[in-house]
Amino acid sequence: MSRDFVYTCGTMQKNRLVIVGAGPIGLEAAVKAVSQGFDVTVLERGDIGDAIQRWKHVPLFTPFGMNSSTVGRSLIADQQPPALDDLLHGGQFCERYLRPLANSTALSGCVLTQHEVVAVSRRAFGKSDRIGQPGRADQPFRILVRTNDGERIFDADVLLDCSGFTSRHHFVGAGGMPCVGEQLLLTDSDYGIPNVAGAEGDRYRGRHSLVIGSGYSAATSVCLLADLAGDDAATKITWITRGNCDKPLRQVIDDPLPMRAELTDRANRLAVGDDPIVDWRPGLHVDEIEQTESGFAVKLFTNPESGEGRVERIFCDHIIANPGYRPNTDPFRELQIHRCYATDGPIKLAAHLLGESSNDCLQQTSTGCELLQNPEPNFYILGAASYGRDSRFLMQIGLQQVDQVFEHFASTNGANA
Known part of the structure; x- marks a missing residue:
């Protein structure tokens, strides 16, 4: 035509x-x-x-x-x-x-x-x-x-x-809104999947990274960081998700996409297995992000429905925000x-x-x-x-x-x- x-x-x-x-x-x-x-x-x-x-x-x-x-x-x-x-x-x-x-x-x-x-x-x-x-x-x-x-x-x-x-990215704060300090301390690059196998590897090697997110992007970040860490005990990953589940990702039965199945399986094994590199912390909600001399202090709480949950802080060098x-x-x-x-x-x-x-x-x-x-x-x-x-x-x-x-x-x- x-x-x-x-x-x-x-x-x-x-x-x-x-x-x-x-x-x-x-x-x-x-x-x-x-x-x-x-x-x-x-x-x-x-x-x-x-x-x-x-x-x-x-x-x-x-x-x-x-x-x-x-x-x-x-x-x-x-x-x-x-x-x-x-x-x-x-x-x-x-x-x-x-x-x-x-x-x-x-x-x-x-x-x-x-x-x-x-x-x-x-x-x-x-x-x-x-x-x-x-x-x-x-x-x-x-x-x-x-x-x-x-x-x-x-x-x-x-x-x-x-x-x-x-x-436009979501925010990591509880309820989907920005938490205290988030918009001041995090940049757009903090919401991506880091290229740790390339130019960004030195930034994360030997450091403690906090990954926030419950989907495939967060799982990808965790797996890439685990590859970077190898046997290096100084490279640590804490992975926090909001849901209280047995595993961070739901497995698709007889998944026809091998790459997705492989990512799901590996991320779940890193989260619930004996690998000391990844510390998976489910059921946590981000309340505040503070700057420290070496990185960040992230204030978290649990059970927001009842208001009776515990409050804790995680100290880390980097935040990788993958909330979607x-x-x-x-x-x-x-x-x-x-x-x-x-x-x-x-x-x-x-x-x-x-x-x-x-x-x-x-x-x-x-x-x-x-x-x-x-x-x-x-x-x-x-x-x-x-x-x-x-x-x-x-x-x-x-x-x-x-x-x-x-x-x-x-x-x-x-x-x-």
């Missing part, structure tokens, strides 16, 4: 499509949009795959074939893309797939890096105008973008939020988006996910475009951001969402999308 194709909504031509985020889902959506004749612009606040580059040293659980599309692979076929069953590190995924895809002929001139979306509205409608009415689509989206050269405005007829959820991430919803506050009060995801999809019985991300399936639609016409949240605070998202779900949205556009000829 030619690039000059337009679709109509009412009496207006609607072919300008803007995508927020040049990660895997944003780039795949751009490929689909170009194939349907949209005039596509991708706005990325950093570089290509910026969020994934933050954990470039960490392997993905899922093989390359689950994290890429047939069309995307065909566009970079001359650059020898990875094999479908290859398990890549984050950096390899960016360098061997995302960057070539962004630089492909199909997306030439479409992807703008160092373009941060600050705010979005309708050109002449505020948030409270024409509530829930398709007529809001008569006014294009007005997008304020910050670049290295200043601010500028973009207009769009269709807007896709593919910004992911790694732009959430999407940045601030730029879209002036749009009519119905979000779940518990997960921050779009309400229809959030309600569906809350009704799912399985905690295994492989058991989640994308269930149709209707769950992705918002009260705001022609606005869709795709990819990790669509799951809000729900951690069960997989890239293959985002790829399915992209297919469903553009199938919807094609089937309706874009009318009232």
Whole structure:
């Protein structure tokens, strides 16, 4: 389909499509949009795959074939893309797939890096105008973008939020709010998975690290630190989790993802085994972080429901905070988006996910475009951001969402999308 194709909504031509985020889902959506004749612009606040580059040293659980599309692979076929069953590190995924895809002929001139979306509205409608009415689509989206050269405005007829959820981390304080001292003493780098096998190894070797978190990111940090420690008794790891469970991670029965199964098994063995390097402390909540001469003192308490728990302090050299991430919803506050009060995801999809019985991300399936639609016409949240605070998202779900949205556009000829 030619690039000059337009679709109509009412009496207006609607072919300008803007995508927020040049990660895997944003780039795949751009490929689909170009194939349907949209005039596509991708706005990325950093570089290509910026969020994934933050954990470039960490392997993905899922093989390359689950994290890429047939069309995307065909566009970079001359650059020898990875094999479908290859398990890549984050950096390899960016360098061997995302960057070539962004630089492909199909997306030439479409992807703008160092373009941060600050705010979005309708050109002449505020948030409270024409509530829930398709007529809001008569006014294009007005997008304020910050670049290295200043601010500028973009207009769009269709807007896709593919910004992911790694732009904002959770806090380690009890109840999810920042604890005393957290925002003063911890930096963004403290919320990542340290590259202890590379440049950061000397920082953690022979030191006491406190890892805070209950998910796979925290488990990865613990295992990497254990590898660094080896037989060095001076390298110590304390791992605190909020839940009172027999093991820190729940094992997926007959897990079809070997990398995930291996990580789960090893992290659990380090936590409950006889290895003196890792001291797992379940059921603890962070109350305060204080600076000391050599590092930090972290005040913790137990049994917050009854108020009768004990209080203790752990002294450490480093804090690795892995409490998880959430999407940045601030730029879209002036749009009519119905979000779940518990997960921050779009309400229809959030309600569906809350009704799912399985905690295994492989058991989640994308269930149709209707769950992705918002009260705001022609606005869709795709990819990790669509799951809000729900951690069960997989890239293959985002790829399915992209297919469903553009199938919807094609089937309706874009009318009232």
